[in-house]
Amino acid sequence: MDIIFFYIFSGIAVGSAIMMIMNWNPIGSAINLIVVMVALAGLFAILDAHFIAIIQLLVYAGAIMVLFLFVIMLLNLREGYASHWVYRNYNFFLSLAGIVLGLFAVKTLVTSFIGASTTYSGVPNLAADFGTTKLVGKILYTEYLLPFEAASILLLAAIVGAVILAKSKIGIEEEENSTPKQVADDN
Numbered sequence: 001m002d003i004i005f006f007y008i009f010s011g012i013a014v015g016s017a018i019m020m021i022m023n024w025n026p027i028g029s030a031i032n033l034i035v036v037m038v039a040l041a042g043l044f045a046i047l048d049a050h051f052i053a054i055i056q057l058l059v060y061a062g063a064i065m066v067l068f069l070f071v072i073m074l075l076n077l078r079e080g081y082a083s084h085w086v087y088r089n090y091n092f093f094l095s096l097a098g099i100v101l102g103l104f105a106v107k108t109l110v111t112s113f114i115g116a117s118t119t120y121s122g123v124p125n126l127a128a129d130f131g132t133t134k135l136v137g138k139i140l141y142t143e144y145l146l147p148f149e150a151a152s153i154l155l156l157a158a159i160v161g162a163v164i165l166a167k168s169k170i171g172i173e174e175e176e177n178s179t180p181k182q183v184a185d186d187n
Helices: 002-022 026-046 050-075 091-119 133-142 145-177 180-186
Strands: none
Touching: 002 026, 026 050, 050 133, 050 145, 133 145
């Protein structure tokens, strides 16, 4: 039964990730990313990592995605912006790379379906404290402290960059809207 849920959640995650990349609307891409995060939480739940599944939902699908949506709306990206596939030299290579990646994914999926009935043995026996808050905190703040802090600095830099871009855009729009005629009318 776990293998069926694994294929369902992984299919949803991969499908939503592809839709996220292919979507021209940034809000639609963010919504598809939320679906990917929920599917990943389902995969963690199948692996009996319930704490990580809940954290995946609360932190990533909740807080981080709200932050992403806030930044997208702060930048005020319009729907008509770059909404067509313009010919450039590298578009052919990107399309070719996407086709090769898709064929590799189909091959891997077919191979796993064929071999799944004979090689799958279920979830391995895990330690009693696997996935607990204490163990996750210990590993996160000892072995993975540097990547954890690097990710937080990267998110902070992205937020500061988005605010700077939005403020400079607002400043440019205010300068364009204040014409000499309006200044003369104010006097």
